Amino acid sequence: VSGPSRKNFTSDNVTGAAAEILAALAAANSGTAAGYGADEWSARLTGRASEVFERKVAILPVTTGTAANALALGLLAPAHGAIYCHETAHVMTDECGAPEFYSGGAKLLCLPGAAGKLSPGSIATSMAFIGTMGVHHVQPAAVTISQATEWGTVYSLAEVDALARVAHEHRLAVHMDGARFANALAHLGCSPAEATWKRGIDVLSLGATKNGALAAEAIVLFDPSRAAELAFRRKRGGHLWSKLRFLSAQLLAYFEDELWLRHARHANALAARLGKGLVELGGRLQAPVEANEVFVSLPEALVAGLRAAGYEFYDWISPPGGSGPVIRLVTAYDMQRADVNALLDAARTVRRD
Amino acid sequence: VSGPSRKNFTSDNVTGAAAEILAALAAANSGTAAGYGADEWSARLTGRASEVFERKVAILPVTTGTAANALALGLLAPAHGAIYCHETAHVMTDECGAPEFYSGGAKLLCLPGAAGKLSPGSIATSMAFIGTMGVHHVQPAAVTISQATEWGTVYSLAEVDALARVAHEHRLAVHMDGARFANALAHLGCSPAEATWKRGIDVLSLGATKNGALAAEAIVLFDPSRAAELAFRRKRGGHLWSKLRFLSAQLLAYFEDELWLRHARHANALAARLGKGLVELGGRLQAPVEANEVFVSLPEALVAGLRAAGYEFYDWISPPGGSGPVIRLVTAYDMQRADVNALLDAARTVRRD
């Protein structure tokens, strides 16, 4: 049985929920359950996440990635503080000031860096300057990195190590925006522990929504002693579900039988195939394809032709003097290999015409 | 077929989701949909809500009642403003400062009032005082009332009229916390329009979670021109779902075939029966039972006996010199008449012993 080809490559959040997730919701819908996290699903989630990350963690589910990031950064930085981030970071450009809101007005200090990655050197340089400014300058309290990055690349373990080291030397906490953490993990091929706290990550925003959940993200604290304060902050932000079992149940299903990793490996493989195919058609990748996103510059006619054929994707900021417009194509857990092949076929047809 | 009797009367948020709601989620889970509210379910919801309220409204779904209230009040009151509320209001005692957070630090000014209701006179008196204080005092910008109230009572239409009149005379916006709005509406027996904007309500927090949704609340703006600003505020609070169709679909199902009113009438009827039964057993109601909550003082032995029989409910603040401890019993959409009868039977048994 084959339906019509999927032509929407705009984002992984245009997907619905995986069958396993919906089934988990239905299964959790039996009888009464204590509200606000005092239910058995939420208790099990803490245990399960501690197994997944190989240490005792606190995990606080919320509904959106913006909430997870902003709550995490608000915990780490005081109102008169500052947070280092890459200049393309989601927290900087796509969250409408949520980190400032949840931190009471801390400043995001943007740093440049190739392939969407922060460099330890740029942090050290900035800290040296700020060290001369005394009370006049906001005081950096944290570093946040996106893993996978906003350019679809993945920090190597050594890169995370180096960043965390320089951060901790300056008493900065390290936060990882893992909206696509599963995709990064699938690329790295290591354990969740190896990718996070063993590298020096203090707090992780763990995304599930883009990778198969209905709506489920979580803040993972590798130091659970801060969970009590975070719980007040979550409530105060209006992010504590009364029927929290329905968030916890999604995350339990997400971890079950490695659903998250199976989804991510699948999406990553499709993106790799898509990137390779477009390069063969003359495209130029803007960054290595390491997760489930392809940033590629294509001849203008090819971009127009794909759109004419019904394909949807976003225009991206094009570098000056580049070789054609840059577009972003995103694969997802529920996309088929045939969908990618169909896009490449359509591209070939455009090229021929 | 009869299962074990339901013995949890602690709250209406211990319930799961109604079958109609879960079915709506499953039905919405087909194909891709544009993110962040640009989907067809969200578009339909605006139309549907405008029909329900008999005028063009803006409706912004969120996940929790705290979020709905705090976003609404943040829209209505500036940081140097103030908001009148009843001293028992949920926004004052149960939201961990969320209204202050979303308003940037506005002050909640608590006023007393019988049966959980604000009185126009107390607002006018306070405004007269504040009018003498100039720049030294925060400036009231809004009034918020809970409908149904925190004592399970329902403002009459005339009472809302009178409050809104005095509020508007002083240029105060009027917000209604409708976490149990359906229950109030079922009691009033009027149309949603009659209960809200025709009375002078400017903004409504519309609750669905306690009354059958998985997690769905909404801010209803009777003046849709403020929706653009509210949309930025919602995003900034981390309350904009990427897969918003799954919130909108719940609310569409909530309105469908008057599911909300059928649920509310059922729960109200059970509460009325429960209250009547307990009064016959010697209980003293602390407030008229007009929605789905019963606040009743009972002999201490009776309270203990019910707990011994497995019943769950909350102790409430007891008035000094009262006739025994006050407890709160909450009925819900998914509770059976037999469950209420069983509780009353158990109470009778305790009394006899």
Place this chain on the structure above:
Amino acid sequence: VSGPSRKNFTSDNVTGAAAEILAALAAANSGTAAGYGADEWSARLTGRASEVFERKVAILPVTTGTAANALALGLLAPAHGAIYCHETAHVMTDECGAPEFYSGGAKLLCLPGAAGKLSPGSIATSMAFIGTMGVHHVQPAAVTISQATEWGTVYSLAEVDALARVAHEHRLAVHMDGARFANALAHLGCSPAEATWKRGIDVLSLGATKNGALAAEAIVLFDPSRAAELAFRRKRGGHLWSKLRFLSAQLLAYFEDELWLRHARHANALAARLGKGLVELGGRLQAPVEANEVFVSLPEALVAGLRAAGYEFYDWISPPGGSGPVIRLVTAYDMQRADVNALLDAARTVRRD
């Protein structure tokens, strides 16, 4: 030589600056001085305040009492926190939400109490209730008391002891709003140390403006380890003077030769005389006259007559069923005994007519 009688009894902030203060400003105006507190006057102030309070303190000068209170409370309470205060407290009614602003939205929890004083019992009762509310309620973090109070009374040392004890038992910090601290100290007749940290006060807002300064208040931290954070908060609030020597010099002069206490004793004595005189004329004191304020209910004709004779003072909130309107009369450091006598003479004349 006698000038016209001073007839303005509205407030102690209608006064100008004492000659000693202006002289100190002129003396500090020599040569260049490092900005932002790195000057010699500021260094000396720390030493001088530590002598005055008989322990190492940190003292951060600011310009207004509102700034001092709000910065102090912002340091003590997190955004999701709460602060106990008397329902008449200046921080509650006269600072336009500054404590909420500087704390990021913490809630002021108002408690009643006779003679403008908080009682330990009301704090304990409230804490017991909040202890049952979990994450839903803001968490008290501090208690603030006004010394002298807003009703012109002074907490006894035993009263402060009892309050601080219950506060610390509940891990609440204790702040003293000492806008009229010198007046309280003059009444108590004890040392500054006895009146503050030896009683359990953690942070003091020390007022000088009402008592002779041009504009000078200070936050005194009895635990200087928190000064570094407070310094960032002060800068961020825009309260760090570049030419800070001109604030520090005022406070040095304020302490010099006990200027502050001489001023306060003088004003207190005038208030006592004024209160006694008015009682003899039929007035009823609303609270004991222990500092430099008199709250008294007088026959309506007497109030009108004094105003007709050119006297200025504020109407105060009158208790229901009282014996005539309540007015507030404030004496000050620069008022003469003859001014008080003249008012009493004028009152006698009105009475006779």
Place this chain on the structure above:
Amino acid sequence: VSGPSRKNFTSDNVTGAAAEILAALAAANSGTAAGYGADEWSARLTGRASEVFERKVAILPVTTGTAANALALGLLAPAHGAIYCHETAHVMTDECGAPEFYSGGAKLLCLPGAAGKLSPGSIATSMAFIGTMGVHHVQPAAVTISQATEWGTVYSLAEVDALARVAHEHRLAVHMDGARFANALAHLGCSPAEATWKRGIDVLSLGATKNGALAAEAIVLFDPSRAAELAFRRKRGGHLWSKLRFLSAQLLAYFEDELWLRHARHANALAARLGKGLVELGGRLQAPVEANEVFVSLPEALVAGLRAAGYEFYDWISPPGGSGPVIRLVTAYDMQRADVNALLDAARTVRRD
């Protein structure tokens, strides 16, 4: 009569207060005066400022430049808003997050630009990008420029015109940080009106402290209708002096007999002479000397020699590949021509050795 040469060139805020300012304080210190701005000096100040700026303005005195800027920007930008500024702007690097604090967390968007100046093009480009981002990005609401700039340059009238035009086309308010406005005005040689609202400036932070006041800055609103809201914000920030006459009196004296312009012309002339002299000695100016600051790179030995001779000044950020370290030298209203000559003599001596 000649005293020792003044050797402190670190900043214009190391100066004391001008004799005229101190005299004005003493003159204002007579009798009682209504508090909080209801005094005659404050009333006169509004009239005087309206004459100076040739239109009806509102002027709200505060104590620090940080307070003036942050209050102004907080008025112009909502919490979910953004403010364009130059990457070297004082509001970005020297105010410890005060603009974020007073705006409730708005984001400062930094743009580069030669000689410390924003360019209209960079604003237009950024607005075009943000226009594609919808609810996900903070919404620019204002532009702020420093006049004189942080590099001691002065925007020409045409440059301000062009910036204000592009700003207003995008509905952005325009704020001018005039910590050194008098110096800019002295350079431009035009009227205050020509330099501000006739160019499109909406709000001005007017500095006096660096130019002779003890501590006095002001927010000038060219649209006085916003003054009422600003008054609440000022109070809430703790910036409303009770004895406000002492701030207003300083500003009245500042305008009297063009004291502000005489001071600024003097300081500017000294800086021009200093810059010219250092260039003759091999220095390279980093920016034209148009106000009272000189940014110059000098041979390392010369810098060291001046310090050895007792001169004080700040190191500045040096451009890569430059011709020696960059230092900043600031002249001031109270510096003598002989002081500048002495520095240049000392430099010549070092060069010879």
